[in-house]
Structures are given as C-alpha cells and as structure tokens.
Amino acid sequence: MPLVPFESLGDESRVWVFAAEPALDDDSASALLSITDGFLAQWAAHGSPLTCGRELREGRFLVIGVDQNAADASGCSIDGLYRKLADFEKESGVSLLSRGNVYYRGEPDGVLSASREEFATLSSSGAIGPDTIVFDTSITSMGELRERFELPAGGSWHRALLAV
Numbered sequence: 001m002p003l004v005p006f007e008s009l010g011d012e013s014r015v016w017v018f019a020a021e022p023a024l025d026d027d028s029a030s031a032l033l034s035i036t037d038g039f040l041a042q043w044a045a046h047g048s049p050l051t052c053g054r055e056l057r058e059g060r061f062l063v064i065g066v067d068q069n070a071a072d073a074s075g076c077s078i079d080g081l082y083r084k085l086a087d088f089e090k091e092s093g094v095s096l097l098s099r100g101n102v103y104y105r106g107e108p109d110g111v112l113s114a115s116r117e118e119f120a121t122l123s124s125s126g127a128i129g130p131d132t133i134v135f136d137t138s139i140t141s142m143g144e145l146r147e148r149f150e151l152p153a154g155g156s157w158h159r160a161l162l163a164v
Helices: 026-041 075-092 116-124 142-148 157-161
Strands: 014-019 052-057 061-066 101-106 110-115 133-135 150-152
Touching: 014 142, 026 052, 026 061, 026 075, 061 142, 101 116, 101 157, 110 116, 116 157
Parallel strands: none
Antiparallel strands: 014 061, 052 061, 101 110, 101 133, 133 150
8 A cells, every 4th residue: 555645744755746737627637647646556666665645736736755764766666657757748748747937826817837037027027026926846855845835936946037
C-alpha cells in the first residue's frame, strides 16, 4: 500500500510540482489523475515500493510527494514518472513538464500563466505588483508546499520580475 493520502505525508517528504498549461478541464483532470494513480500504485525504487501521494490543486497543479523516510526515489524511478507525464502530454496536448511560465492568481479569472517576460511587462503596466499572489512551482518538500506554495510576489523569488 505505497499510495497514501497526500495530506498524510510529512514535511520532510520530497515533492514535485507540475503545472498544466493550459488549465485542465474535467475530462483531462480525470485522465491525468487516473494515469498518475496507476503509476504511483506501482512506483518503486530499486525494488522497494515508494510511499507516495498526489494532489491536484486549482485544476492546474499536479503535486506528487514521496515519503523519503520509507525509501528514497532514485534517478531511474523519477525518470519513470517523467516518462509517464510526457506520455500524457503527447496524448492530451497539455504541457506539464515545461518550467517556463509564471503562475499567478488573477481575480476573478483564477490561476493565470505568463512567460517571465510577460509577467515583467504586466508588472511594468501596473496590472500586477508585489501583492499579486503567485505559485512557487520550484519547491521540493511538503514543508515548503505548506509554507510557501502560494504567496505574494513581493515575498518570493518572483519579486525579481517585478518593476521597481
């Protein structure tokens, strides 16, 4: 039983955040979660099952976590996860593995995305600023996910993209 409720993973658990571009509709979200659950249910590193869980946030962020206390995800096992997600990309046309976009909360439109250059331009025009809520997809632990996944741009690495 390596697949566990996502929220039960401890703060030290390793996480990967994959942002969907464009946002997932209900059918794509269901397909992604089905494929992910099938993979995670058999995910192992060097023959040892990985204790892991997943969560889909905002219809946009697939977050996968592994309890490193039980067994560490190895390079080969992580490659397997990326291959599975790359297969989903090819089948669905939804990008999950690209790291080029910035994700932010745009009221009332929910989560929006922009290239780094577009984000900087939005800042220069005053459309966004230090209080704009951004999503940090670079986090690597459950503790970081809980503490700083969603925060104001002025308090994150995104501040480097803001007009001064």
